[in-house]
Amino acid sequence: MKKLKKAAYLALAGVMTASFAGCGGNSGDSASSNSSSASSSGTSSEAKVDTSEFQEITMVTMGNKPTNGRMEAVMEKVNEILKQKVNASLKLQYVEWNDWQTQYNLLLASGDSSLDLIGTATDWLDAWPNAKKGSFLALSEDMLKTYAPQTWASVPAEHWEQCKYDGQIYFIPEDSYTQWTNHGMFYRGDWAKEAGLDKVASFDDLEKYFDGILKNHPGVIPWDAAGSTNLGGLVEGYINAYTKYILINGTTTGLFNLFYVDPSDPYTVLSPYMEGTTLEDCAVMMKRWADKGFWREDVLNYTGETRDLFYAGQSGADQHHTQTFVSTIRPTMDEKQPGSEAQMFPWSAQSKNLVKTVVTHGAMAIGFNSKHAERALMVYDLIRNDQELYRLFNYGIEGEDYIITSDGKLDRPEGYDGTKDGLGINFWWGRTDKNELTDANWYDGKDEIYKEYDSYAIEYPLGKFVFDPANVSTQISALADVCATYMPKIAWGKNDDPKAEVANFRKALKDAGFDDVLKEIQNQLTQVKGQ
Amino acid sequence: MKVKKDKAGVAITVFAYIFISIFALACLIPFVLMVSASFSDENLITSKGFSILPRGFTLASYGLLFRSAKQLLGSYAVTIIMTVCGTFIGLFLVSMTGYALQRKDFPLRNAISFFIYFTTLFSAGLAPTYLWFTKYLGLKNSYFAVFLPLLMSPWLIILMKNFVKSVPYEITESGKIDGAGDFRIFVSLILPMLTPALATVGLFLALGYWNEWYNSMLYLPNVDYKPLQYYLYKIVNEAAALKNSLAGANVSVGSLPTQTLKMATAVLATGPIIFLYPFVQKYFISGITVGSVKG
C-alpha cells in the first residue's frame, strides 16, 4: 500500500513536470509569434492604403463606462461615418477610476491584440514607463505620413521630438489644444470676503480663508478632501508656491515625484524633498491645518467626492487645475451656489513658477500587438481632424447633446445637467483648437487668467529628456515604498512632530538609495546636455 | 432519563445564556446600524452619527435607488444567475470529484488529492494569472472570468471527500454487484445520501459567488452590469460611481444622501443571501459536522 502511494506520487510528479514544460513551451511560442506580428505591422508602412477589409478598432480611454445611453447613441453615429470613410468601426474600452493605475497597467501588460488606440500621457498616465516596457508600437514616419497625414502635417517637428524614445516616435501628442493644467485651489469668493480677503494668493491667505470658514460656517469642512485619491496632499503645490523649481517628468518614484530642476540651470537635478526647509515648513503648516480641522480627522480613509461637496456648499475648497476651473467649476458653482464667485488660487500666483502644459499631457499611442495599427491611425486622424466627427465625438449629437448658439458658441440644450447627462467618451488624447467651439458656459474670466499665465509661464525645458531607470530600478522601488509610507503622514499632518517626521522620511529615503537615483538622473541629464 | 445537575452545572447554564446573548447581540448590532442608517436622514447621520434606531425615518435612499433601478436590477440579475448556475454546476463537479477521491479502490486518489491541494500553496500571482486569463483564454470583460475561478476549490473538494467517507462503502459495493458503473453508482445511490453535504458545500459556493468583488474589478471594467458586490464596492469607494449609478434618476448630485445611500445599497446587496440561510440551516449544520471530521 505504501509503495503504491509512492508510485502515485512519482506519476504525479511526472504529470506536473510535463505540464510545466508544456506550458512554458507554449507561452514561449506565442510570445515570439506576437513580437513577429508586431514587427511586421511596423514595417508595412510602404503598403498602399487599402481599406477593403472592414476592421473594428478599439480605443482605450479613461473613465467609468457611462450608463446614461448617450455614449452608445453617439458611437452609433460615429461608426456610420467611420464605416463610410475608412471602412472601420470604433469601440471604447474604459479603464475605470477605481484603482485605475492597476487597471490601466494590467490592461497594457496583457498585450491584448484588441488594444489598437491607447490614450496615454507623460505627466499623469505613465506613458514613458509603458513605452519602455514595450506597451506601444513604434510609429515610423512613413506610417504616420501615410495613415495619419493630417495629424502628421499639423504636429511640428519639435513636438514629435518630445514623443521619441531611442529615436522612435511612440505616441501622437495632443499639442494643438490650449489648456492650462497647472494646479491650484478653488475657493469661494464670497467666503473669502467674509474672512477679510480680497483674494487668496498664498498658502497664508488660504489658511485665513479656511479659518474664516471654520468661524463663519459651522458644519462646513473647509476642505473636505479624500486623502485616498491624493496621497501627497498639497506638498507639491507648496513646493510650487515657495520655490522656483520645476518637476522633471518621467522620474516618478511610484505615485510621487521627488526630482526637480531649477529652470535657470535645467541640467542639474535637485530635490526640495531632501534639501532646504521647504518640506519642513510645509509639514509644519499641514500639521497645524490638520489640527485645526481643515479636513476630516479620517481624511485618509474618507472617500467622499470633494467637488460635489464644494458644489453643495458643504466644503469650502477643491483642488485641481485651471482647465477644470474655467470649464467646470466656475460655471457649475455659478449655477448651484449663485453669488459664490468661485475663484482659483494657482500655486504659481506669487512664485510665478509656472510651466506651460506639456504637449504630451494627452497623447495617443498604438498597442504593440495591434492587428489594425494602420486603420487605427486613420481613425484617429479622422477623429482629430474631421470637424464633423470631432464634434460628434467630443460634444455628442447636435441638438441633443449640444447646440450652437447664434454667435457660434457651444451651448447645452434646455434641461441639460452636465453631472448626469455627460457623454463620458473622455477623448483627452487629440483635441485641437481648430475644431473646438468656444463654450458659452465657460467662465468668461478665462482669457484674463490665460493672459496672466502667459505673462510669466515658461516652456518645459526638458521635453527631450527621457529618463531610463533600468540601472536603479531596485532603488526606485524602495523610494516609491518610502514615499507611499511617509508622504501621506506628512501631507495630511498625521504625525506627532512634523519636523521629526520629515527627518525620518529623509533618512529612509537615503537608506533606500536616494543618492544613487539622484546620481543616475544627473548622469543622464549631463548626457542629454552634451548632445 | 434525567440527570440532576450540580450547582456548577446550573451556573454554567446561566452563564451560557448570558454570554451567547451578548455575543449574538454584538453580531447583530452592525447590521442594525446598517439597516437603520439606510432609513435615516442624511443630515442627521452626518451631524449626530449612526444610531440603533433610524434618525428621522425616511425612505428617501430606497426611493432614489428604485428610481434608477435599472443598474441595480441588472446587477442583481448577473449575480443571481452566476450564483445559481455556479452553485449547481459547482456542486455536481465537487461532489463527483469528492466521491471518486475517497473510493478506497481508486489507486490515483492520493495523487489527485495532492494535485488539487497543492494549488492552495502555490499560485502564479496577479500578473501571470491576468495575462493568462485575458490574453490566452480571452476572458476580458467576460462574466466567465468571474464565474469560472469560483466553481471549485480544493477546500470544498476535501470537505466533500470527508463527507462522502461517512457513506458506507457497502452501498458502492452493492451497486457494483448490481452491475452499475461507477458514475451510475454515484448519481443514483450516493448523491441522494449527500443532501446535508450538498447543502453545506452549496452554501459555500453560493456565498463565494454572491460576495465576489475582486475579480470583477480586474476583469469586468466594461460590462454594463457589474456583479452586485463590486457595484457596491464602487459606490462605497468612489462618489463618481454613486453619481453614475443614479444617472437615470432626476436628482442633482450635490443633494445626494451619500452615507444613507451606501447603506441602502449594502442592505439590498446583503439581504437575499441572508434569507437563504434559514432554508439550509438544518442540513447545513449536520453537513459541516460530518465533513470536518476526518474518518
Place this chain on the structure above:
Amino acid sequence: MAKSSAIKKTGRAAVFWKRLKESKILILMCLPAILYFTIFCYIPMPGAYIAFTNFNYKAGIFGSKFVGFDNFKFLFNSGKIWMLTRNTVLYNLAFIVLGNALQIFIAILLNEVKSKYFKKISQSIMFLPYFISAVIVGLLAFNILNYDFGFLNSIIKAFGGDPVKVYSMPKAWPFIIVLVNLWQSTGYGSVVYFAAICGIDTSMVEAAMIDGANSFQKLKYIILPSLKPTAVILFLFAIGGIMKGNFGLFYNLVGPSNSALFPYTDIIETFVYRTLMNQFNFSNSAAVGLYQSVFGFAIVMLANYLVKKIDSDYALF
C-alpha cells in the same frame, strides 16, 4: 482488498495498472477537476518566473530579461519583508488560536443551553457576519469607527466623553482587525464545533454523570477530547494559509492610503497589491508573492510532518 490474496509478489506494478484500468470511470469523474486546476492554477504557475525578470510587455514573461534576484532586493534591503512576515504570521496565529478558542468556548456553552429556540436563533444570528462580503465589513467598520459620525463616537459623546481618533491610532488596529475577524468567523466555527459535540454518544455522558462526574469533569474527559479531530483538521487547513492574509478584510478595513497604520496592519497581500498600484511593477509584486508561496509551503510541509509524527491519521497528505 478482497482480491489481494490472488496477487503474486512480483505483480505489484501489473496490479496497479489493472486497477487503474478498472477505475477508468473514476478517472473520468476526476477529469473535470484535474482539467480545471490545470487550466486555472497550474498553467499560469510558471508565470511566477516573472519575479526573476525585468518584465517587458512586448517580450512577454518568458522573453523578458532575466535579472536573478534583483526584484527581491528592495524587500530584503529595507527590512520590510520581516515586518510583513511578522504581521502576516502573527495575525494568522491570532486568528487561529483566539478564533478556535472562542469557537470551542461558544460551542460548549451552546451545548449547555436547553431551549431549542434560543439555540436556533442565536446560531442564526451569530452566523450573520459570515454571510457578508469584505466590502460590507469595511463599510460597517467605518460606520462604527469613524471620527465624525461613527457609532462608537456618538455613544462616547452621548456619555460626555471625548471622541477617539481610531483611524489615527495604529496600535489599536491589531485589536480591531482581530476582533472583526472573530466577529466574522466565530458563528461559523462554533457551529462546526457544536455539531461535533452533538455527535458525542449521549449515553456516554449520561453514564459519566450517573457515576458522579461533575460538569468540569464531563468537559475535560468527554467533550474536549471529542473536539480534537475537528480542531486538528481546521488547524491544518488554517496553517496552509498562514502566509496568506485575508486580503479583502485588510484592504477594506484599512484602505490603501492610511500609511500611518501600515506598520501594524500591512500583510503580504496588501503590500503586494499596493506595490502594484503605486509602482506598476509586476515583477516586484510577483517577487513578494513568490516569497510568500515558498515560505508558506515550507510551513505547511513542516506542520504536516509534525502532525504525521504525532498522529499520522491526521496528516493532510
